[in-house]
Amino acid sequence: MAKATRVATYCWDFAFEVEKKGTNLDEPGTNWSTHRGTSSFSSRKKAKVDGANKRTVRLDELPWKTVSRPLETGLGGDDGILELEEVEGVEVYYEETETGKVAKFKYTDDPSPKKPSNNEEPENQESPDEDSDESADSEPEKEPFDSETLLPEWHPLGLHPRLTRSIHARNFSKPTEIQKEAIPLALQGRDVVGVAQTGSGKTLAYGLPILHTLLNQKRPSSKRRRPLRALILAPTRELALQVSQHLTDTLRAIEPQEDEGDEKKQAVKPPPHVSVAAIVGGMSAQKQKRVLDRGVDVLIATPGRLWDIVSTDDNLANEIRNLRFLVLDEADRMIETGHFAELDNILRLTLRESSEDEIPGIDNEKSEDEDTNMDDKADDKPSSAQKGTDLQTFVFSATLSKDLQRNLKRRKRSSGFSKKKKREPSSTLDDLLLRLDFRDPEPEVIDLSPKGGVVSTLQEGRVNCLTADKDVYLFYFLLRHPGRTLVFLSSIDGIRRLNPLLELLNVKAFPLHSQMEQRQRLKNLDRFKSIPNSVLLATDVAARGLDIPSVDHVIHFQIPRTADTYIHRNGRTARASREGFSMLMCAPDERRIVKALMNSLGRDEAEIPELDLELSLLDRLKERVKLAKEIEGMQHRVKKGKFEKNWVKEAADALEVDLDSDFFSDEEDSASTKQQQKAHNAKLASLKAELKQMLAQPLVARGISAKYITAGSRPVVDDLLAGTINPAMIGVKQVQAREEVRVAKKPKKQQKKKGSASN
Numbered sequence: 137m138a139k140a141t142r143v144a145t146y147c148w149d150f151a152f153e154v155e156k157k158g159t160n161l162d163e164p165g166t167n168w169s170t171h172r173g174t175s176s177f178s179s180r181k182k183a184k185v186d187g188a189n190k191r192t193v194r195l196d197e198l199p200w201k202t203v204s205r206p207l208e209t210g211l212g213g214d215d216g217i218l219e220l221e222e223v224e225g226v227e228v229y230y231e232e233t234e235t236g237k238v239a240k241f242k243y244t245d246d247p248s249p250k251k252p253s254n255n256e257e258p259e260n261q262e263s264p265d266e267d268s269d270e271s272a273d274s275e276p277e278k279e280p281f282d283s284e285t286l287l288p289e290w291h292p293l294g295l296h297p298r299l300t301r302s303i304h305a306r307n308f309s310k311p312t313e314i315q316k317e318a319i320p321l322a323l324q325g326r327d328v329v330g331v332a333q334t335g336s337g338k339t340l341a342y343g344l345p346i347l348h349t350l351l352n353q354k355r356p357s358s359k360r361r362r363p364l365r366a367l368i369l370a371p372t373r374e375l376a377l378q379v380s381q382h383l384t385d386t387l388r389a390i391e392p393q394e395d396e397g398d399e400k401k402q403a404v405k406p407p408p409h410v411s412v413a414a415i416v417g418g419m420s421a422q423k424q425k426r427v428l429d430r431g432v433d434v435l436i437a438t439p440g441r442l443w444d445i446v447s448t449d450d451n452l453a454n455e456i457r458n459l460r461f462l463v464l465d466e467a468d469r470m471i472e473t474g475h476f477a478e479l480d481n482i483l484r485l486t487l488r489e490s491s492e493d494e495i496p497g498i499d500n501e502k503s504e505d506e507d508t509n510m511d512d513k514a515d516d517k518p519s520s521a522q523k524g525t526d527l528q529t530f531v532f533s534a535t536l537s538k539d540l541q542r543n544l545k546r547r548k549r550s551s552g553f554s555k556k557k558k559r560e561p562s563s564t565l566d567d568l569l570l571r572l573d574f575r576d577p578e579p580e581v582i583d584l585s586p587k588g589g590v591v592s593t594l595q596e597g598r599v600n601c602l603t604a605d606k607d608v609y610l611f612y613f614l615l616r617h618p619g620r621t622l623v624f625l626s627s628i629d630g631i632r633r634l635n636p637l638l639e640l641l642n643v644k645a646f647p648l649h650s651q652m653e654q655r656q657r658l659k660n661l662d663r664f665k666s667i668p669n670s671v672l673l674a675t676d677v678a679a680r681g682l683d684i685p686s687v688d689h690v691i692h693f694q695i696p697r698t699a700d701t702y703i704h705r706n707g708r709t710a711r712a713s714r715e716g717f718s719m720l721m722c723a724p725d726e727r728r729i730v731k732a733l734m735n736s737l738g739r740d741e742a743e744i745p746e747l748d749l750e751l752s753l754l755d756r757l758k759e760r761v762k763l764a765k766e767i768e769g770m771q772h773r774v775k776k777g778k779f780e781k782n783w784v785k786e787a788a789d790a791l792e793v794d795l796d797s798d799f800f801s802d803e804e805d806s807a808s809t810k811q812q813q814k815a816h817n818a819k820l821a822s823l824k825a826e827l828k829q830m831l832a833q834p835l836v837a838r839g840i841s842a843k844y845i846t847a848g849s850r851p852v853v854d855d856l857l858a859g860t861i862n863p864a865m866i867g868v869k870q871v872q873a874r875e876e877v878r879v880a881k882k883p884k885k886q887q888k889k890k891g892s893a894s895n
């Protein structure tokens with residue numbers, strides 16, 4: 137006998153499957169029906185089943201409760217069961233049948249010792265009419281929401297009242313610029329290409345119109361599978377999960393909450409009006425397929441995983457053909473992620489079909505001049521007769537080339553794609569976007585990108601140093617300017633080297649790169665988000681779209697190769713009008729790249745000021761970093777040796793060959809090796825002890841008296857009194873990095889050069 141469990145889902149269809157297939161809870165192909173909500177996993181009491189009151193019930197008659205799954209697990213969407221919870225008063229037993237074991241449920245009507253209050257409805261309430269479509273659309277608002285008074289700047293956008301309520305709950309007092317411009321156009325049915333600075337709220341600029349449209353439609357029945365209505369494609373797994381979370385949060389604020397205390401009502405809660413799910417690589421494809429099988433309204437996906445599923449699922453392919461909304465988020469990055477072919481294949485499904493395979497009224501062969509003439513008729517709005525479907529397309533990024541935007545305008549009349557012509561695989565963003573079949577003859581291009589790509593609240597800075605000294609300069613910066621710091625490196629090897637080094641130096645650092653398991657990536661992101669003085673060492677997998685609240689600093693440990701990457705990396709800080717700081721670490725051989733980078737942004741290299749450094753402290757840090765490197769080198773050699781040996785052994789085992797006796801001669805058990813190991817360990821321990829001692833010493837700036845706070849040429853007493861003392865570096869004020877560049881002097885050479893250039 138087992139106790140019944142409450143799971144994170146409503147399981148109407150599942151109940152049927154359990155009866156049919158027996159007790160395998162994770163049977164592939166099980167048709168799930170879910171309901172999302174919030175709850176605690178609080179009640180874990182054993183069910184008290186009073187035999188006298190027990191009666192056999194169907195699974196769907198049980199008092200199911202919805203619970204939420206935390207995003208940090210990587211399962212924020214409907215992608216699986218994380219935890220089971222007992223249902224009070226329910227007993228599960230199994231009956232042997234011809235087809236195998238069948239789970240049955242006994243449910244007690246007597247919920248003693250809990251006595252219902254006078255206001256409570258009967259415990260064993262019937263589930264709602266599953267075909268709840270009729271009531272859904274006209275669901276009355278519990279309390280009218282006065283958006284005109286409470287959100288005067290959002291009110292004119294005319295969003296669904298439940299969205300304005302949610303916006304209010306999230307304290308978004310006014311729409312951002314891109315939201316103000318994009319939302320009305322999207323609500324008019326226009327296709328929108330939005331370019332706006334990083335952190336400017338682009339997700340809701342396309343997300344709110346989608347949710348608005350779906351909320352204005354009837355609440356789907358739990359009996360019928362809901363068809364996919366919006367597909368959002370994102371370049372990275374993290375971004376896809378984040379967009380999913382963002383939209384889920386927006387909806388969660390408006391779905392009835394479980395912790396409102398009315399348990400009976402939860403048991404009869406209808407399916408969600410709008411369901412959102414994410415499909416990304418690195419997670420169980422089986423579970424994700426099940427999510428799709430039971431139907432979602434808004435799907436956020438990375439192209440690789442989605443195409444894996446679509447290529448074997450005609451149903452899904454058909455749904456993509458009939459989408460209502462298609463979104464490319466960070467479209468330009470998708471070209472770089474190596475999923476171009478998959479993306480191209482998915483987009484092909486969204487192309488219009490007509491009897492002639494041509495877009496009505498459009499001659500694809502017209503000349504450029506004719507194109508221009510057609511431009512003049514740009515005011516022609518799309519008529520529904522012209523549309524293959526109602527598809528609306530949104531393309532958003534912080535960086536889209538001006539050329540592309542011009543081309544998009546010009547392409548309006550040659551939009552679409554003739555299947556008669558050979559379709560070469562696309563290879564550039566321009567190519568890709570020009571192949572998008574916008575239904576709108578002239579997609580609206582909103583370009584709010586700031587001049588030079590720099591957000592006004594961002595302060596840039598740089599340090600010029602040798603490549604070999606970058607570790608020291610980084611360590612200096614982290615001590616000098618504590619905060620949440622995102623360090624970008626160009627290679628995974630670089631991260632693997634730097635991470636243990638920083639750990640030895642007592643810096644809390646977490647790696648993030650594409651060769652890590654998805655769960656570990658999400659876990660590290662989460663740790664970085666929750667620890668204020670931590671460091672994330674990342675490749676450009678983290679450069680785009682990630683919305684980590686309050687990243688104080690972005691450091692380009694290696695100079696990005698393109699201006700777009702520079703903009704997107706910087707965009708991880710100074711988000712949503714907050715201040716932020718970014719620093720280029722520039723080695724002599726990288727000067728050329730910085731120059732080219734700035735040129736392509738229409739800026740001068742000298743515009744980025746140098747960071748003021750306390751050189752005496754920098755020198756003292758060199759000793760510490762040198763020692764940490766020595767320790768790291770020794771540890772690395774041991775690890776590498778073990779790894780290589782294991783690899784050879786595993787390869788030999790796999791090939792079923794015997795290894796030469798020489799291979800084992802220096803194995804651990806030989807006496808001389810043992811001695812060597814002992815000596816090695818002793819040296820390592822002594823170096824570590826030395827480093828520990830060094831790190832325990834306060835770093836005192838030149839001119840500071842270590843004995844008396846009022847003595848020395850720079851007494852620290854004032855800083856102490858003002859509360860501006862930097863605990864890691866005595867004698868230097870605790871100031872923000874942005875303040876240190878204001879006083880920085882431009883390199884003399886540059887000033888000279890500039891002067892001569894202007895002559």
Ligand SMILES: Nc1ncnc2c1ncn2[C@@H]1O[C@H](COP(=O)(O)OP(=O)(O)OP(=O)(O)O)[C@@H](O)[C@H]1O
Nearest residue numbers: 308310311312334335336337338339534681683712
């Ligand atoms: N109207 C608003 N008012 C205040 N904050 C907002 C508003 N809209 C969105 N935000 C918040 O701003 C942050 C950045 O939003 P979002 O991630 O959508 O930016 P983005 O423009 O997509 O950035 P990126 O280009 O880097 O992907 C989020 O934390 C979001 O919750």
